[in-house]
Amino acid sequence: MSMRYATSTLRWGATTHAGRRRSANEDSFHAARGVYFVADGMGGHEAGARASATAVAILCGLGESNNATVDDVREAVSDAHGAISRIATQPGRGAGTTLSGVVAVDHGGVPTWLVTNVGDSRTYRFMDEELQQVTVDHSLVQELVAAGEVTPQEARTYARRHVITRALGGLVEPQPDCWYMPMVPGERILICSDGLSDDVSAGEIAAVLRAQPHPQLAADQLVNCALLSGGRDNITVVVVDVGADLGTEGAGGVHTFGRQSSVLST
DSSP states (O other): OOHHHHHHEEEEEEEEEEEEOOOSSOOEEEEEEEEEEEEEEEHHHHHHHHHHHHHHHGGGGGGGGOOOOOHHHHHEEEEEHHHHHSSSSTTOOOEEEEEEEEEEEEEEEEEEEEEEESSEEEEEEEEEEEEEEEEEEEHHHHHHHHTTSHHHHHTOOOOOTTTSSBBBBBSSSOOOOEEEEEHHHHHEEEEOOOHHHHTTHHHHHHHHHOOOOOOHHHHHHHHHHHHHOOSSEEEEEEEEEESSOOOOOOOOEEEEETTTOOEEEE
């Protein structure tokens, strides 16, 4: 009984695509060893790609143990911000990136997600056939929605919906949102850049996650949905499944996490 409670099997898949209208992909992701992040770079082709890659390269170090804390995440985010701030760019075009994702941690002996978010990339939870956005966008339009000045429906087409209020690499070091969330067997975590959430509705996303049991194939299908809807931006999707026996077909990686854990494959 205690052994089943102390470990969780994580399976994941990840896909990224430049989209139909962009010549370069400024998104980056990390999916391995209990660390799952998506970063959406800004600042032009090279600068944006370097910014997002720098963020995930620093944050992936949180997977070196099962004991990362909120303070560890905040320190890693601060380190990433500093490194991105030092990226050389064209005058007037600083490098920056969003960041969203989860780290699997042992919190009081219980497998737990440590969630963090900066900007408008998103982390969702799909559980009991329902899709829930667990992060809050750091954007102008989200502030207007929270103030009741714009409805959630109007926000999808709001002219300035891509104006973000927090980013790594900006003039002001951002405070990331960080919190613990119970890891529930059978749940599915989705992390994505706004290239998915802008072009594919929550209902369509839920339908794919409901219909496609394999995390890699689910990620592939979600990216294809965004492409079919116009593919106006770079699109990155990471799907992580907890505890379900999905077999290996279509799975990008498998990790058994907990006090008795060992990496099976990456």
